[in-house]
Amino acid sequence: MALGPAPENVKLKEGTSSGSYLIPFALVTSLFFLWGLANSLNGSLIKQFQIALDLSRFQAGIVDFAFYLGYFFMALPAGYVMRKFGYKKGILFGLVLYSAGAFLFYPAASARVYGFFLFALFMIASGIAFLETAANLYVTVLGEPQKAEWRLNFSQSFNGISLILGPVIGALFIFSEKEYTPEMLQALPAAQAEAIRVEEALSVQGPYLFIGTIVALVAILFAVMKMPEVGAEEEKSAGKIPITHLFRHRHLVFGILAQFANVGAQATLWGYFVDFKLDFSREKHWVLAEGWMNFINAVTGTDAANLSNTQIAGFHASFALVLFMLGRFVGTSLMTRMPANRVLSLFSIGSVILVGLAILTGGLTAIICLSFTYFCQSIMFPTIFALATKNLGVEAKIASSLVIMSIVGGAVLPLVAGLLFPAGASAALLVPLVCFMVVVFFALKGYKIRPVD
Numbered sequence: 001m002a003l004g005p006a007p008e009n010v011k012l013k014e015g016t017s018s019g020s021y022l023i024p025f026a027l028v029t030s031l032f033f034l035w036g037l038a039n040s041l042n043g044s045l046i047k048q049f050q051i052a053l054d055l056s057r058f059q060a061g062i063v064d065f066a067f068y069l070g071y072f073f074m075a076l077p078a079g080y081v082m083r084k085f086g087y088k089k090g091i092l093f094g095l096v097l098y099s100a101g102a103f104l105f106y107p108a109a110s111a112r113v114y115g116f117f118l119f120a121l122f123m124i125a126s127g128i129a130f131l132e133t134a135a136n137l138y139v140t141v142l143g144e145p146q147k148a149e150w151r152l153n154f155s156q157s158f159n160g161i162s163l164i165l166g167p168v169i170g171a172l173f174i175f176s177e178k179e180y181t182p183e184m185l186q187a188l189p190a191a192q193a194e195a196i197r198v199e200e201a202l203s204v205q206g207p208y209l210f211i212g213t214i215v216a217l218v219a220i221l222f223a224v225m226k227m228p229e230v231g232a233e234e235e236k237s238a239g240k241i242p243i244t245h246l247f248r249h250r251h252l253v254f255g256i257l258a259q260f261a262n263v264g265a266q267a268t269l270w271g272y273f274v275d276f277k278l279d280f281s282r283e284k285h286w287v288l289a290e291g292w293m294n295f296i297n298a299v300t301g302t303d304a305a306n307l308s309n310t311q312i313a314g315f316h317a318s319f320a321l322v323l324f325m326l327g328r329f330v331g332t333s334l335m336t337r338m339p340a341n342r343v344l345s346l347f348s349i350g351s352v353i354l355v356g357l358a359i360l361t362g363g364l365t366a367i368i369c370l371s372f373t374y375f376c377q378s379i380m381f382p383t384i385f386a387l388a389t390k391n392l393g394v395e396a397k398i399a400s401s402l403v404i405m406s407i408v409g410g411a412v413l414p415l416v417a418g419l420l421f422p423a424g425a426s427a428a429l430l431v432p433l434v435c436f437m438v439v440v441f442f443a444l445k446g447y448k449i450r451p452v453d
Contacts, residue, residue, distance in 0.1 A: 021142040021228065023225065024142055024225060024226075024227050024228070025139070025142040027218065027221055027222055027225060028135055028139055028142065028155065029139070029155040029158055030158070030218055031091070031131045031134075031135045031218075032135060032155045032158045032159040032162075033158040033159065033161065033162045034098065034128075034131070034162070034211075034214070034215060034218065035098075035128040035131055035132060035159070035162075036158070036159035036160070036161070036162035036163045036166070037162040037163075037165060037166055037169075037211065038067075038098070038124050038125075038128060038211075039067075039128075039163065039166070039270075040162065040163045040164075040165070040166025040167060040270070040321065041166045041169065041170060041207070042063055042064055042067055042121075042267075042270070042271055043166070043167060043170070043270050043271050043272070043273055043274060043317055044166065044167060044169070044170025044171075044174050044175070044274070044314065045060075045063050045117075045121075045170075045174075045204065046060045046061060046063050046064070046271045046272065046274075046275075047060070047170075047175070047274040047275060047310065047314075048170075048174055048175065048200060048203065048204065049063065049114070049117070050182070051180050051181075051182070051185070051196075051197065051200050052112070052197050052198075052200035052201035052203075052204075053112060053114050053117075053197070053201065054182070054185075054197060055114070056418070057272070057275060057418045057421045058415065058418030058419050058421070059114075059418075060418070061271060061272070061414045061415050061417065061418035062114075062118060062415065063117075063118070063121060063271065064267045064271045064410055064411060064414040064415075065411040065412070065414070065415055066118040066119075066121045066122045066125070066411070067121045067122070067124070067125045067410070067411070068125065068263070068267060068407055068408055068409070068410035068411035069122060069125070069408065069411045070121070070122045070123070070124070070125025070126040070128070070129060071125055071128070071129050071404065071405070071407040071408065071410075072405050072407065072408035072411065073126070074125075074126045074129035074130065075129055075133070075401050075404040075405045075407075076401050076405070078090065078094070078129045078130045078133040078134075079133060079401050081093065081130070082130075082133060082134060087134045087227075088222065088227045090130050090133070090134050091130065091131060091134050091135075091222055092219060092222055092223060093127075093130055094126075094127040094128065094129070094130025094131040094134070095127060095131070095215055095216075095218060095219035095222065096127070096219060097123050097124070097126050097127030097130070098123075098124050098127030098128060098131070098215045099127075099212045099213075099215040099216040099219060100123055100127075100212075101120045101121065101122070101123030101124035101125075101126075101127060101212075102120070102124060102208045102209070102211045102212030102215060103208075103209065103212040104116070104119070104120035104123065105117070105120050105204055105205060105208035105209070105212075106205050106208070106209055108120055109201045109202050109203075109204050109205045110202070110205075112197070112198065112201045129404075132404075133404070135155070139155050142228065160321075160324070160325035160328060161325075163321045163324065163325070164318055164321045164322055164325065165318075166318075166321075167273075167314045167315065167317040167318035167321065168296055168314070168315070168318045169207055170314045170317075171307075171311045171312075171314030171315050171318070172300060172302060172311075173203070173206060173207050174203050174204055174207060175203075175308065175310050175311045175314055176199075176200060176203065176308065176310075177306050177307065177308055177311065178308060179308035179309055179310050179311075180196060180200070185197070246392075246399050246402065248452045249392065249399070249449075249452060250446075250448075250449075250450045250452075251387065251388060251390070251446060251447055251448060251449050251450070252388050252389065252392065252399050252402070252403075254388070254441075254442050254445075254446030254447070255384055255385075255387060255388020255389070255403060255442060255446070255447070256388065256402055256403055256406045257406075257438060257442070257446075258384050258388070258438055258439050258441075258442035258443075258446060259381070259384050259385065259388065259403050259406040259407070259409070260406040260407075260408070260409035261409060261413075261434075261435035261436075261438035261439055262377070262380045262381060262384055262409070262435065262438075262439050263381070263406065263407045263408075263409040263410040264409035264410055264412060264413030264414070264431070264432075264435050265351075265377070265413070265431070265432035265435035265436055265439075266377055266380075266381075266410065267409070267410035267411075267413065267414045268413055268414045268417045268428070268431050268432050268435075269370060269373060269374070269377075269432055270317070271414050272414070272417060272418075272421075272428065273313075273316070273317040273320065273370065274310060274313040274314060274316075274317055275421070275425070276366070276367065276370060276425050276428075276429075277313035277316050277317070277367055278309060278310065278313055279424075279425040280358075280362055280363055280364070280366045280367055280425055281363055281364040281366070281367050282309050283309065284363070284364045285312055285316070285364075286316060286319075286364060286367060286368055286371070288319065289315060289316040289319040289320075289371070290312075290315075292315060292318065292319040292322065293307075293312065293315035293316075293319075296315065296318070316367065316371070319371065320370070320371040320374040321374060323371055323372060323374045323375040324374040324375060324377065324378045325378070326375060326378075327347070327374065327375035327376060327377070327378030327379065328378040328379060330375075330378075331343055331347060331378055331379030331383075332379070334346075335379075335383075340383050340386060340387060341383075341387060341443050341444075341447045342443075343379060343383065344379065344380065344383045344384070344387070344439070344442075344443040344447075345440065345443040345444055347376040347377070347378075347379055347380065348376070348380065348436055348439040348440045348443050349440055350372075350373075350376040351373050351376040351377060351432075351436040351439070352433065352436045352437055352440060354369040354370070354372055354373045354376065355369070355370070355373060355429055355432050355433045355436060356433060357369045358370050358373075358426075358429055359426045359429050359430070359433065362425075362426065366425075366426075370429075373432075380439060384403075384439070384442065385400070385403055387442075387447040388403050388447075389403060390449065391449055409435075413431050413435065414431075416431050417429075417431040417432075
């Protein structure tokens, strides 16, 4: 999610050149894919842990809390490590944390201790904080300066691909073909119910063991590959600016609040999408999402007739992320024709309308509305980030760390939604509704830059 400083502020250290860095560029692009995959799997974990660990929706929602807390605590340390030791070492440290966290899922599943899982997720997110801080910087310098923007957009597209794959992995390899509910398990003999929970917990071992191995291999490639060193002329002066000094910038303060709300809304919708689908429309499915599901099943050779409603809901979540990727392309195109804040206004107002309709209508209509909300959310994070840090000069780097820290909204607000779920899925949707209203305010008023003393 995090964005690096603008390309014009980033230069290679003396004695290096951008030259031909095809292999380093491919390695850096893989980072975009890797952190998107971890983000998009959280929704599958939230649903799976409710059965495997006998958790309420509120308790399962702590998955997002632990994950986004990693961003909050590691945003500033990541920047410090990058400045002191260089970006390559920072990336390696992030990959090691990510891989270790993924490997910890194996013993955590065997022990079936929720705190163990949460610690593993915190480690993964801590590693990703390092990767996101560095990746955009590397992409901008690995080639001709005139093509820096194209390279960044190209790399970000791999993030979109992994976001789509996460729910598919959950549907095919984590969710069971036989669907269980807490009520069903309570009606079974204790030993049989416990055996089912153990099996459901163990289902996460394979996917995360595979992910941990891939991340470890990428770390080895980074370790042996010669990478260009990256520096910024403003590093020394920026490091002397007190953080409190930045809060005199009104648009930055509102931007931090908007990003807190935006990520909170995203984490709520993505984390609980399967639950929303099962609550609003367990048996009825959206024909477009079913078409996407049938396409994926044809590619993987899976028999769609044997899929549970939970698995089908996972494919609905994956299709919603297809709309997210489509929205990114549409939004980027619109920004070539109109100001970024106006595009943000249109998309955020659309999100308010869609979530409002979902609350009022329910049923399959609500799921369709929530799916199109993904489309509207697609441009929010980078646009809010850019508007919040605009015209800050040497203060931009410290400001960007504060905006990255506001990702903690993804830790806090899903818990609020989880507390509201007992009153109904529509009540839980009040959280993203209010969040998108905050983004609307920022897009219409809060983004404006005011003179400061």
